[in-house]
Amino acid sequence: MTQIASIVFKPVGVDESPNEYLRVDLDDAMLVAGYGIEGDVKGGHPKRQLNIMSYETLTNLRVLGFYTEPGQMGEQIVIHQMDVDSLLPGARVQLGTEAVIEVVERRNGCDRFEKVQKRPRSEVAGQMGVMAKVIMGGHIKVGDPVRVLPQA
Numbered sequence: 001m002t003q004i005a006s007i008v009f010k011p012v013g014v015d016e017s018p019n020e021y022l023r024v025d026l027d028d029a030m031l032v033a034g035y036g037i038e039g040d041v042k043g044g045h046p047k048r049q050l051n052i053m054s055y056e057t058l059t060n061l062r063v064l065g066f067y068t069e070p071g072q073m074g075e076q077i078v079i080h081q082m083d084v085d086s087l088l089p090g091a092r093v094q095l096g097t098e099a100v101i102e103v104v105e106r107r108n109g110c111d112r113f114e115k116v117q118k119r120p121r122s123e124v125a126g127q128m129g130v131m132a133k134v135i136m137g138g139h140i141k142v143g144d145p146v147r148v149l150p151q152a
Contacts, residue, residue: 001080002079002082002145002147003079003144003145004078004080004095004142004143004144007140007141007142008075008076009026010022010023010024010041011024011040012041020116021072023072025070027141028139028141031139031140032134032137033136034049034133036133047105049132049134050077050101050133051131052077052101052129052132053077053078054080055078055080056083057085060127061127064123072116074109074113077095088103092135094147095140095146096138096144098136098140099136099137099138099140100134100136101133101135102132102133103132104130104132105130107129107131108128109121109124
């Protein structure tokens, strides 16, 4: 079953060095339209409200020596049994019963990613998931079903 495998966020007051991603694991969260995860200091950017990755991709990257515990790849939501890397910009995905996100672009990584992982981002090109924005807010939780919505 395609479902949410992990949710993490960075709350206000969490200091992190340039060499790590400090994230807090959540069992559930509120997604806010036009913002991202409620309370996430990373929210509000028009193109980068959520970093979404695939559980299966993270499993493969772990075998290759990447740090893949929740949030260590910079992701916020991990989806089990969905090829997130194949989602195209404009694709809409329903998380749980209420929330809807829209893929904005493929995620490419940044200098900080290289510092945290101690490896070049080129090693994970095409495997870093997508950036998305929240179209319709709602409560989500680990284990919630996930589905790609038909194009309008």
